[in-house]
Amino acid sequence: MAETTVRFGILGCANIARKVSRAITLAPNATIWAIDSRSIEKASRFASENDVPASAKLYGSYEVVLDDPEVDVVYVPLPTSLHVSWAVLAAEKKKHVLLEKPVALHLTELDTILEACEANGVQFMDATMWMHHHPRTAKMTEFISDKLQIGKLKSLHTSFTYDAGADFLKNDIRVKPDLDAHGALGDAGWYCIRASLWAADYDLPKTLTALREPDFNEAGVILSCGASLRWEDGRVATFYCSFLTNLSMDITALGTKGYLRVHDFVVPFQENVGPFFVASNSKFGERALGCEPIPVEHIVTTDLPQEALMVTEFATLVNGIKSKGLKPEKKWPTLSRKTQLVLDAVKVSIAKGFEPVEIVN
Structure with missing residues (x-):
């Protein structure tokens, strides 16, 4: 049976998000469900310049993406200083978290993120693509x-x-x-x-x-x-x-x-x-x-x-949690913490x- 398509929300329109949005489009088990920025205009421009599917929702605030019940995963390419607040909030909203590297300003912040993901049963992975x-x-x-x-x-x-x-x-x-x-x-x-x-x-x-x-x-x-x-x-x-x-x-x-x-x-x-x-x-x-x-x-x-292989693996882990009742894979949080x-x-x-x-x- 084919995997369920995992729906990604992209939290911000940083330059690296151009590469990852293409990867989500190429991955066989993922789709872009929502793009957001601090303004609808910027989100719209990002979508048109990066071949985002016409079906993707465009939002003008990060909070709206996290409140969208159809979003399974948030990809967070925001500046490192913003990671702890938005990754923790995403986990609390039961969204799986693909976090751009470097993941945190220091270990204490990362531990806060990982604790939130574990407490809410969501998968964490950093975007070290290779x-x-x-x-x-x-x-x-x-x-x-x-x-x-x-x-x-x-x-x-x-x-x-x-x-x-x-x-x-x-x-x-x-x-x-x-x-x-x-x-x-x-x-x-x-x-x-x-x-x-x-x-x-x-x-x-x-x-x-x-x-x-x-x-x-x-x-x-x-x-x-x-x-x-x-x-x-x-x-x-x-x-x-x-x-x-x-x-x-x-x-x-x-x-x-x-x-x-x-x-x-x-x-x-x-x-x-x-x-x-x-x-x-x-x-x-x-x-x-x-x-x-x-x-x-x-x-x-x-x-x-x-980068598409990374998205594919992450979506497979999310599908295992959603459809098969599996626990989040601990390997990736552990490697992020050691790094x-x-x-x-x-x-x-x-x-x-x-x-x-x-x-x-």
Whole structure:
């Protein structure tokens, strides 16, 4: 029997909502039921510019979406400073919550959101798109978990950077301390932290040390930063995120027997193709003229882009709760919380003069 179509309300018309509204349209088990903004005019303009179905309702207030009994899910792409109030209210209205990242200003806020979702029996998930049922992520997970191919993971490096440009650095909400106070750490570093946790099978690191000389704007918002993470078993990871550097979206995972590299883990260069490189038991060739065996490129294809796969998975979880009486999946709230813990530790280490910070769950 086909799944029931899950009805999404989009809470605000942020730029990222353009991408996710398309994903909802592409997902086989989801539909856009309502679009809202602070004005009907802006909601109408968003709908016409982004091929929103003509059947979608247009609202001029967030509250009306939450009060619509036909809305199953709210997608919240609002500034981070508004997440706790609107996500909690959505949960109290029995709406499942797909929350844009970074999910909160600090762990206490996120715990408030997660407690509201759990108390009201609704599913929570953050919108870290590459994590959700993408076949490349599944293949990379297989490799990094295979001790015969990669051996013991020893080191991981990730980066997510882009040259945001002068207008962005002056006007975007991600550089405004009252809207998105995490800056590049929340917007780009979130992905790097999640990738570090993914490679470590979601074990939290023991300590974190922020790298010296981060960049800040005049309002004190982070424009670039990095950190090193260390686990009790000796694994280490580093990451770098920036609004000031050419586009990069890299993961390099190094093990005792092999390595994995991917150059577009956040947003694939081609939305239906996901390449990555692996090598196992590499050695220099004769007279060090090259290496043997050479790295192998894996090309993974997908019928749906990763954001549509995310929406599909979320809608499937919601359907399980609505139609089968299942409990909300706890994996995704748990991963959001671990990511937030590490993000908070970066800011603490910076504030303490780049001292090591112990991470306690």
